[in-house]
Amino acid sequence: MGSIRVENLSKSYGNVDALKDVSFELDEGEFAVLLGVSGAGKSTLLRCLNGLASPTEGAIYIDDERITGPRDDVAMVFQQHNLITQLSAYENALTGALGRTSSLRSVMRWHNRQEKLEAVRALDTVGLLDDASKKVRQMSGGQQQRVGIARALVQNPATMLADEPVASLDPASAETVMAYLRQAAMERNITSIVSLHQVNIAREFGERFIGLRDGELIFDGGIDDLTIDVIDEIYGNVSTDAIRRGRDPEEAHV
Numbered sequence: 559m560g561s562i563r564v565e566n567l568s569k570s571y572g573n574v575d576a577l578k579d580v581s582f583e584l585d586e587g588e589f590a591v592l593l594g595v596s597g598a599g600k601s602t603l604l605r606c607l608n609g610l611a612s613p614t615e616g617a618i619y620i621d622d623e624r625i626t627g628p629r630d631d632v633a634m635v636f637q638q639h640n641l642i643t644q645l646s647a648y649e650n651a652l653t654g655a656l657g658r659t660s661s662l663r664s665v666m667r668w669h670n671r672q673e674k675l676e677a678v679r680a681l682d683t684v685g686l687l688d689d690a691s692k693k694v695r696q697m698s699g700g701q702q703q704r705v706g707i708a709r710a711l712v713q714n715p716a717t718m719l720a721d722e723p724v725a726s727l728d729p730a731s732a733e734t735v736m737a738y739l740r741q742a743a744m745e746r747n748i749t750s751i752v753s754l755h756q757v758n759i760a761r762e763f764g765e766r767f768i769g770l771r772d773g774e775l776i777f778d779g780g781i782d783d784l785t786i787d788v789i790d791e792i793y794g795n796v797s798t799d800a801i802r803r804g805r806d807p808e809e810a811h812v
């Protein structure tokens with residue numbers, strides 16, 4: 559479950575061509591990192607994948623079903639966590655089940671035993687079981703993002719999309735969050751696409767890499783093919799010395 563097929567996808571906003579004839583396929587359970595500078599089209603691709611934006615041309619299929627709008631089996635992890643900060647980690651995780659409940663139950667926030675167990679299991683997966691009752695606003699940015707991942711897991715997705723999930727975190731927290739995200743995807747065989755702009759983190763956690771530049775897919779391959787030349791091509795005029803040292807290439811324009 560969760561295989562993805564993107565076929566000749568183009569997306570324009572007025573006269574801005576955000577995606578140009580992008581095609582690729584991911585097998586069930588693959589973990590792909592989406593690379594590209596700001597404006598390359600990463601968010602647009604993720605928005606088309608989760609059904610929030612519709613293609614101008616082309617199509618996306620999940621498990622051979624054409625995407626025509628948001629689906630419950632496609633979960634999203636956001637950069638700005640989108641959590642309810644006055645609620646606990648557990649309560650936030652439980653909101654991941656809301657898409658699957660009736661509107662009355664959803665409004666009343668009634669959850670069945672199975673959903674509660676899933677929330678506990680998801681918090682365990684992201685290493686936050688001991689902090690389940692802690693208010694999200696009292697948590698660090700990295701912990702908050704792990705709650706965001708737990709919420710996505712409670713949705714019981716076949717596909718998980720993450721748009722710059724560690725962009726606002728310090729390097730150590732970013733690594734921790736990525737490790738939990740990768741582990742969760744592996745344990746549950748969730749097909750995942752994570753957009754990142756930190757090449758060092760991408761190389762550490764990615765198994766498949768998709769590179770966008772100016773809306774075009776310019777790279778699709780594994781870690782061995784992701785050479786410095788390819789990185790140069792994805793990021794344009796950047797200092798590869800800075801990349802080797804692990805600095806953010808977007809700050810390393812020469």
Ligand SMILES: Nc1ncnc2c1ncn2[C@@H]1O[C@H](COP(=O)(O)OP(=O)(O)OP(=O)(O)O)[C@@H](O)[C@H]1O
Pocket residue numbers: 571574575576594595596597598599600601602603
């Ligand atoms: N709603 C919109 N209306 C008009 N133009 C848009 C819209 N959304 C994105 N664009 C444009 O489409 C192009 C791709 O943007 P997109 O946000 O997908 O890139 P990105 O790689 O995710 O960059 P960032 O990391 O900065 O979000 C950019 O030129 C952007 O200005």
